[in-house]
Amino acid sequence: MRRLLYLLPVALFGVLALFFLKGLTMNPRDIPSVLINRPVPEMNLAPLPGRGEDTGLATADLKGRVSLVNIYGSWCIACVQEHPYLVKIKQMGIVPIHGIDWRDDPAEGAKWLKKHGDPYDRVGVDPAPGRTAIDFGVTGAPETFVVDKAGIIRYKHIGPVSQDVWENTLLPIIKELSK
Amino acid sequence: MKKLAVALMLLAATPAFAADPSEMLKDPVLEKKAEDLGHELRCLVCQNESIEDSNADLARDLRVIVRERIAKGETPDQVKQYVVDRYGDYVLLKPPFKITTLVLWLGPFALLVLGALAAFAVFRRRGAAATQTQSAPLSAEEKRRLDALLKDNGQ
Numbered sequence: 001m002r003r004l005l006y007l008l009p010v011a012l013f014g015v016l017a018l019f020f021l022k023g024l025t026m027n028p029r030d031i032p033s034v035l036i037n038r039p040v041p042e043m044n045l046a047p048l049p050g051r052g053e054d055t056g057l058a059t060a061d062l063k064g065r066v067s068l069v070n071i072y073g074s075w076c077i078a079c080v081q082e083h084p085y086l087v088k089i090k091q092m093g094i095v096p097i098h099g100i101d102w103r104d105d106p107a108e109g110a111k112w113l114k115k116h117g118d119p120y121d122r123v124g125v126d127p128a129p130g131r132t133a134i135d136f137g138v139t140g141a142p143e144t145f146v147v148d149k150a151g152i153i154r155y156k157h158i159g160p161v162s163q164d165v166w167e168n169t170l171l172p173i174i175k176e177l178s179k
Numbered sequence: 180m181k182k183l184a185v186a187l188m189l190l191a192a193t194p195a196f197a198a199d200p201s202e203m204l205k206d207p208v209l210e211k212k213a214e215d216l217g218h219e220l221r222c223l224v225c226q227n228e229s230i231e232d233s234n235a236d237l238a239r240d241l242r243v244i245v246r247e248r249i250a251k252g253e254t255p256d257q258v259k260q261y262v263v264d265r266y267g268d269y270v271l272l273k274p275p276f277k278i279t280t281l282v283l284w285l286g287p288f289a290l291l292v293l294g295a296l297a298a299f300a301v302f303r304r305r306g307a308a309a310t311q312t313q314s315a316p317l318s319a320e321e322k323r324r325l326d327a328l329l330k331d332n333g334q
Binding site for chain 2: 028033034089103128129131135139140
């Protein structure tokens with residue numbers, strides 16, 4: 001019995017080591033969002049130039065059906081990586097994607113969409129200091145929010161959307177919310 | 180000459196501030212409030228820097244918004260709540276004391292107390308063992324043998 005007591009520090013060390021090992025495999029960029037299950041913030045963003053009838057993005061635009069809100073910017077490198085997949089999602093016609101052109105010159109944002117394709121239904125411009133992005137708790141671009149029919153944020157994905165993220169994470173949530 | 184040059188250069192060097200002078204509030208009291216608060220807020224991009232120390236765009240945006248709100252007359256606690264509402268407790272460099280952070284705050288002290296108790300128990304047992312051996316008197320037989328041995332030695 002006494003012998004076992006001497007093993008206690010070793011056991012404690014083992015537990016700590018397990019926690020640290022787990023920590024090594026976690027992504028420090030995945031900061032849990034406090035906005036999950038809260039309504040989308042109040043916003044009324046101006047449209048991008050040259051997008052036809054788009055009137056920008058307002059809170060009311062996110063009610064009525066499940067939608068994605070994607071934060072992007074013409075300065076954002078990882079956005080270039082995810083963009084072709086967003087265009088693909090648009091072609092599937094399952095869910096509308098709205099864009100927020102964050103901390104960007106609207107002219108640049110529009111030019112960037114011409115170059116890389118335009119998957120968005122509506123685009124709102126959020127110039128520095130990016131009040132709407134901060135209301136969304138954005139930590140960097142790209143980020144993608146799933147918003148339900150009532151305009152409540154249900155999920156936040158940090159980083160580029162890929163086929164894997166779409167099929168295994170976003171699509172199941174969208175299907176569940178669309179019921 | 181070289182020493183003089185170094186001294187001059189050191190004189191010219193000022194501490195680096197991430198905050199752009201143009202961002203700073205005119206009122207030094209309010210600016211101090213905003214700075215103190217900014218030092219408590221984590222930059223979400225560089226994560227181990229405060230927004231006052233970080234050069235990231237997002238940190239800059241938050242600095243601007245913190246100053247705006249302070250200038251409007253909000254208290255630092257109100258502004259802090261505004262940021263926490265959007266980014267969670269994670270944004271605070273010093274985690275708040277509440278149920279979910281109890282282990283974090285009290286764990287080290289609990290371990291310290293545990294260690295002290297263990298050390299106390301061990302030392303007390305050792306002390307008790309030591310006095311016990313000291314106080315055991317020699318039996319008559321032992322005494323006789325000891326005397327004999329000492330006598331032998333004396334010869």
